[in-house]
Amino acid sequence: MKRLKDKVAIITGGAAGIGKSTAALFLEEGASVMLVDINKEKLQSTSEELNSSNLAYCVADVSNPADVERYTSETLSRFGKINLFFNNAGIEGTSSSLENYPNEIFDKVIAINLKGVWYGCKYVIPKMVEGGSVIITSSVAGLKGFKDLGAYVTSKHGVIGIMRVAALEFADRNIRVNTVHPGPVNTQMMRRIETDISPDNTEEVKKGFEAIVPFSRYAEPIEIANLVLFLASDESKYVNGSTYVIDGGLMAG
Numbered sequence: 001m002k003r004l005k006d007k008v009a010i011i012t013g014g015a016a017g018i019g020k021s022t023a024a025l026f027l028e029e030g031a032s033v034m035l036v037d038i039n040k041e042k043l044q045s046t047s048e049e050l051n052s053s054n055l056a057y058c059v060a061d062v063s064n065p066a067d068v069e070r071y072t073s074e075t076l077s078r079f080g081k082i083n084l085f086f087n088n089a090g091i092e093g094t095s096s097s098l099e100n101y102p103n104e105i106f107d108k109v110i111a112i113n114l115k116g117v118w119y120g121c122k123y124v125i126p127k128m129v130e131g132g133s134v135i136i137t138s139s140v141a142g143l144k145g146f147k148d149l150g151a152y153v154t155s156k157h158g159v160i161g162i163m164r165v166a167a168l169e170f171a172d173r174n175i176r177v178n179t180v181h182p183g184p185v186n187t188q189m190m191r192r193i194e195t196d197i198s199p200d201n202t203e204e205v206k207k208g209f210e211a212i213v214p215f216s217r218y219a220e221p222i223e224i225a226n227l228v229l230f231l232a233s234d235e236s237k238y239v240n241g242s243t244y245v246i247d248g249g250l251m252a253g
């Protein structure tokens with residue numbers, strides 16, 4: 001029996017990386033999926049690649065409340081209900097010390113990673129059916145500090161607060177809200193971070209990150225998608241308000 005049979009899911013940041021991998025898994029498990037992303041070209045190519053009649057997409061900026069209301073209403077018009085919400089879109093910002101961190105980049109990271117998640121919870125969850133599940137993508141950077149990643153660390157700590165409030169406020173409708181906290185994952189985000197830190201030595205930077213992971217490697221997006229699937233499925237129906245670390249042991253040290 002498919003684990004998400006007849007469920008309807010919204011996935012933000014769905015055109016690439018963790019969101020895309022999760023979309024493919026959700027479709028395999030019987031869900032209908034609305035992919036939301038700011039990048040129209042990537043949305044089109046991802047939709048062609050996933051090639052399913054149960055898939056639709058919406059070009060939207062998660063930091064714009066009007067866009068969030070629009071992707072919510074487009075999902076309801078296309079699929080008739082919302083059971084699952086993977087509130088996942090995010091950006092990394094730049095690598096810079098706190099005292100030198102550019103204010104405009106700080107504002108952009110907060111707008112997308114923190115306010116985008118807030119708007120998603122504000123506009124999507126009230127439209128979800130009872131028994132639904134919301135999964136927010138935080139990071140190991142939501143649980144500990146990392147030098148030179150101040151805006152990202154701040155935003156990823158902040159979404160835990162949103163998750164805890166939403167978990168309490170929507171519990172009477174049996175809607176569960178949890179966060180996932182990956183360590184480094186093999187997506188374009190890590191390629192950009194590696195290049196930002198040292199454009200001529202990206203392999204060395206990657207080795208440096210791998211060295212802080214006890215498994216000595218990045219996660220693959222499908223490994224994160226499998227945890228998101230567990231939290232989306234009824235197998236986790238008593239799990240609410242929790243933080244799920246998936247990091248190859250990084251936080252253990």
Ligand SMILES: NC(=O)c1ccc[n+]([C@@H]2O[C@H](COP(=O)([O-])OP(=O)(O)OC[C@H]3O[C@@H](n4cnc5c(N)ncnc54)[C@H](O)[C@@H]3O)[C@@H](O)[C@H]2O)c1
Pocket residue numbers: 012013014015016017018019036037038039042060061062063088089090091092112137138139140181182183184185186187188189190
């Ligand atoms: N890759 C990692 O190592 C890692 C680790 C921990 C947490 N995360 C988190 O996982 C989530 C997904 O990251 P990823 O690695 O798949 O990155 P990615 O860059 O591969 O994919 C992110 C997607 O989000 C989209 N996006 C960016 N800004 C948007 C906006 N304003 N509105 C709508 N869509 C927008 C991008 O176009 C892109 O398709 C992010 O929240 C990220 O912070 C990633």
